[in-house]
Amino acid sequence: MKGAILKSTQEPLVLEEAKFENQNIDYVEVKLYSAALNHRDLWITKGQYAGIKFPIILGSDGCGHFKGEDVVLNPSLEWGPDERVQGPSYQVLGLPTHGTFAESIWIHPDQLFPKPPHLNNLEAAALPLAGLTAYRVLFSRCGLTPGKKVLVTGAGGGVALFAIQFALAIGSEVWVTSGSNEKLEKVKAMGAAGGVNYRNAGWDQQLKVLTGGFDIIIDSAAGDSFAALIGLCRPGAAIGLYGGTLGKMNQLVPQVLFWKQISIHGSTMGTAREFAAMLELVAKYQIHPVIDSVFSLEEVNQALKRMEEGSQFGKIVLKIAD
Amino acid sequence: MKGAILKSTQEPLVLEEAKFENQNIDYVEVKLYSAALNHRDLWITKGQYAGIKFPIILGSDGCGHFKGEDVVLNPSLEWGPDERVQGPSYQVLGLPTHGTFAESIWIHPDQLFPKPPHLNNLEAAALPLAGLTAYRVLFSRCGLTPGKKVLVTGAGGGVALFAIQFALAIGSEVWVTSGSNEKLEKVKAMGAAGGVNYRNAGWDQQLKVLTGGFDIIIDSAAGDSFAALIGLCRPGAAIGLYGGTLGKMNQLVPQVLFWKQISIHGSTMGTAREFAAMLELVAKYQIHPVIDSVFSLEEVNQALKRMEEGSQFGKIVLKIAD
Numbered sequence: 203m204k205g206a207i208l209k210s211t212q213e214p215l216v217l218e219e220a221k222f223e224n225q226n227i228d229y230v231e232v233k234l235y236s237a238a239l240n241h242r243d244l245w246i247t248k249g250q251y252a253g254i255k256f257p258i259i260l261g262s263d264g265c266g267h268f269k270g271e272d273v274v275l276n277p278s279l280e281w282g283p284d285e286r287v288q289g290p291s292y293q294v295l296g297l298p299t300h301g302t303f304a305e306s307i308w309i310h311p312d313q314l315f316p317k318p319p320h321l322n323n324l325e326a327a328a329l330p331l332a333g334l335t336a337y338r339v340l341f342s343r344c345g346l347t348p349g350k351k352v353l354v355t356g357a358g359g360g361v362a363l364f365a366i367q368f369a370l371a372i373g374s375e376v377w378v379t380s381g382s383n384e385k386l387e388k389v390k391a392m393g394a395a396g397g398v399n400y401r402n403a404g405w406d407q408q409l410k411v412l413t414g415g416f417d418i419i420i421d422s423a424a425g426d427s428f429a430a431l432i433g434l435c436r437p438g439a440a441i442g443l444y445g446g447t448l449g450k451m452n453q454l455v456p457q458v459l460f461w462k463q464i465s466i467h468g469s470t471m472g473t474a475r476e477f478a479a480m481l482e483l484v485a486k487y488q489i490h491p492v493i494d495s496v497f498s499l500e501e502v503n504q505a506l507k508r509m510e511e512g513s514q515f516g517k518i519v520l521k522i523a524d
Numbered sequence: 525m526k527g528a529i530l531k532s533t534q535e536p537l538v539l540e541e542a543k544f545e546n547q548n549i550d551y552v553e554v555k556l557y558s559a560a561l562n563h564r565d566l567w568i569t570k571g572q573y574a575g576i577k578f579p580i581i582l583g584s585d586g587c588g589h590f591k592g593e594d595v596v597l598n599p600s601l602e603w604g605p606d607e608r609v610q611g612p613s614y615q616v617l618g619l620p621t622h623g624t625f626a627e628s629i630w631i632h633p634d635q636l637f638p639k640p641p642h643l644n645n646l647e648a649a650a651l652p653l654a655g656l657t658a659y660r661v662l663f664s665r666c667g668l669t670p671g672k673k674v675l676v677t678g679a680g681g682g683v684a685l686f687a688i689q690f691a692l693a694i695g696s697e698v699w700v701t702s703g704s705n706e707k708l709e710k711v712k713a714m715g716a717a718g719g720v721n722y723r724n725a726g727w728d729q730q731l732k733v734l735t736g737g738f739d740i741i742i743d744s745a746a747g748d749s750f751a752a753l754i755g756l757c758r759p760g761a762a763i764g765l766y767g768g769t770l771g772k773m774n775q776l777v778p779q780v781l782f783w784k785q786i787s788i789h790g791s792t793m794g795t796a797r798e799f800a801a802m803l804e805l806v807a808k809y810q811i812h813p814v815i816d817s818v819f820s821l822e823e824v825n826q827a828l829k830r831m832e833e834g835s836q837f838g839k840i841v842l843k844i845a846d
Contacts, residue, residue: 284760424778438608443781456750463789468778468782469785
């Protein structure tokens, strides 16, 4: 089978015949229809990730077929027994084990879940990592229930869009921020109540006036704008943090945190139980992942370039086979 | 009845006959045996608190008797229906309503709870505000269960000492920080596993080497040392924050928060249900509050001075009547 192999951080992925051994006697081979990109893949190609090894087939998201059934792959490997946190053996599919940018993958059958029937193969590949991350941070960590007022920052990213879709599906009032007015319009067309451009000075005060504040805020930027999110919390609010693209958080006011009984929950990935619950939610509400663009496996480096440019809205998908 | 009245922030409390009207038809008069000080009282005398009015009898902690029964007073007034957070009518006893630095107090009978029988009147007055705050942040917010490794910073303060006692009572391994080696020794004598002096450079690394990190951290300092607490978190840890004496928090690393699934919970005061549960815990484990010093009601300004000096270990109590 062919796979898109990263051989060093100095060169693009190379699509070639890969003869990696089946490293575990319990693993099965899954023929892949499709895969999808995550920022993780991009960071690994640039050497900005812990534990990089070569050669490695990247890719955490995949949809394929096994024993006559269409399946999606849970990218959380070896979570361990504690629902609260992944254990020391935890891995994300696609490093250190080989991932989904390939014609097939060897994987433990416990990672395979039936594809939600309403999704095509490209949509299904868009779902796993981002959908799982959004599910855990929204529901397990921040305790989202219907009727809440929700803010999702950085609308356009894969996790952010699933968070928006999931929150809308169960009946939340969803607001967003983005650095692009075009993306704000797209999210409003999906059903969001509104949004503001974080490049405008006073965006947080604008949101506060428009909404009165939020019960749940989902963020992956952190950085200096995080303090503004605390100011946008209603009493009893929860902030879910699943990334840190803007770096360290500063100038957080403790009195606001404790007087308003605010919680900040770091969150990443999720358990197999959460993966199954996420698929169930997607099927129940007939949610279709937002796809930004589709590339062939041969075009994987163009797909990575698309992600690097940062203008995508939704998931960047690789079509591998029909 | 006599009360210690604050008439302005320019002068000490004045003990004199107070003829305040019973402002609510449901209120009852409780004769007070004893009261206790909190930092809140000190900050009000200095004008460093929101909504100060004059004249006002300060004091949130009280023990007295009503209809032949010894009672302690729940200082949380009008919490409201939401367990997660106090509502807009919420008040702490002792501003804007008159407090416990007086021979008696008019208060709603729902605020009265039977005094734990094993406590004397001075110990009972030491319990309410600090015990309630410690209970909520430890149990309701951080989910403490037996067998956890707990760090309490700033050992010596009222809430910190109750947090230490409560966590020890249910079988936690408790570590502390303090700026005083003498206080560290006192806490070890109470059963803490150990502690470090935060005035020593590298105190956090020292703690990490000694303990491997913590499941629950209880802090009221915030400020620049808060980032070190995040570094002391075990995977899945919770930090409970109930104060902010060192001001804003800076340099928090988002990647540590989300990869370790850490939660930060702001917390203040507590509900009537939590107050009752706290009294039950104190009775069940026969916990005796740590008393730093006892003053008469006439000596209330000396008691406030003792608090201002900051060297107390445990609660500063006012003895009002036998």
